[in-house]
Amino acid sequence: MLEFIGGLLMSLGGSVPGVSGGTIAFLMGFFDEMLNSVNTFLSKKSTQKKKSFFFLLRLVGGYLLGLALATFLIKRFFAEHIYPVSSLFLGVTLFSVPLIVKEEFGTLKGKFKEALWILPGVAAIVGLTLLSESGIFNASSQWAQIVLAFPAGIFVSCALIMPGVSGAAFLYIFGLYEKFYNSLSSLAHLDFSVVPFLLSMGLGAVIGILVVVKxxxxxxxxxxxxxxxxxxxxxxxxxxxxxxxxxxxxxxQPILDFSSFSIWFFLLGGLFIALFELSKILVRKKRQK
Known part of the structure; x- marks a missing residue:
């Protein structure tokens, strides 16, 4: 059940500009298991394929439900209440950092020089954000969008795996954010003209996941x-x-500033992280029994 909820939250979070599905997987404590399950499922010789399959089935099921909700309901809600939502995810992100340090304390302990790797991590995401503002790609024709959808799918799949990397940001870089969600909506209304575009992006995403997971x-x-x-x-x-x-x-809309920032939603994000941590502890105790 935790994996289904995790997939749901990964999908919903990924529809918000700047939010990463990979971050949510990391916060909920199944990031390593997700990578290992994909790798095991794709391995030719493995006795754990069945277990990995059902783990991924629950995760993908939640993700697809989240994608449907984001397309038809949540995306509009996020747009209408973007400042509270942004404040919420700022809280989720900031309050999650000490918990991750706690989880990985044995790995990080005493290795202060390695902390310099924080800087290229920050620079990579800020650079990606600046690139998304540049409008470097501008596909206006339908065929150009289909062609661009393939590399876009490869990069967007990174957001499913890499914490901090926003799938929405990549869609903006390739100029396909609105096209993607509109295509999902059109397909739901049996408009099959969008199928080549979605297939191109889906193929790119599959290839991207295979490479990034490894x-x-x-x-x-x-x-x-x-x-x-x-x-x-x-x-x-x-x-x-x-x-x-x-x-x-x-x-x-104008970027978030101190007048539009909501301290209550920011703290609510911290509360969500605390509840996530509590649920992880309870699940671990249940499994130990």
């Missing part, structure tokens, strides 16, 4: 300490993306 899993297994620090940096960098997220809406 890469991130290797880094966590062989270079866990600098990788965790870099992930923390990406999470901190994503706060900048969330802060300017309102300017990325279909109808751009």
């Amino acid at each position: 890469g991130v899993r290797f880094l966590l297994n062989k270079h866990r300490c600098p990788t965790i620090y870099a992930i923390l940096g990406m999470m901190l960098g994503s706060m900048h993306s969330i802060w300017i997220g309102p300017s990325k809406l279909d109808t751009p």
Whole structure:
């Protein structure tokens, strides 16, 4: 059940500019298991395929439900209440950092020089955000959008795996944010003209996941300490993306400032993290019994 809820939250969070589905997986404590399950499921020789399949089935089921909600209901709600939502996710991100440090304390302890990896993590996400503002890609024709959908899918899939990396930001970089959600809505209304676009993006996403999972899993297994620090940096960098997220809406709004910032929703984000942590503890105790 936790994986289904996790997939749901990954999808809903990923629809908000600046928010990463990978961050949510990391916060809920199944990030490593997600990577290992994908790797195990794709391995030719593994006795754990059945277990990995059902784990991924629950995760994907929640993600698809979240995608449907984001397309038809939540996306409009987020747009109409973007400042409280942005404040909420700022709280979620900031309050999650000490919990991740606590979870990985044994890995990070005494390795202060490795903390420098926080800086490239922050720089990567801030640079990505600035790139999304540049409008470097501007596909106006239908065929150009179909062609761009493939590399966009590869990069968007990174947001499913990499904490701090926003899928919405990549969609903005490729100029396909509105096109993507409109295409999902059109398909639900049996408009099959959008199928080539969605297939192109879906194929790119599958290839991206295969590559990214292998890469991130290797880094966590062989270079866990600098990788965790870099992930923390990406999470901190994503706060900048969330802060300017309102300017990325279909109808751009002013970026979050002190007058539009909601301290109550910010603290509510912290409460969510505390509840996540409590649920993880209860699940662990239940499994131990």
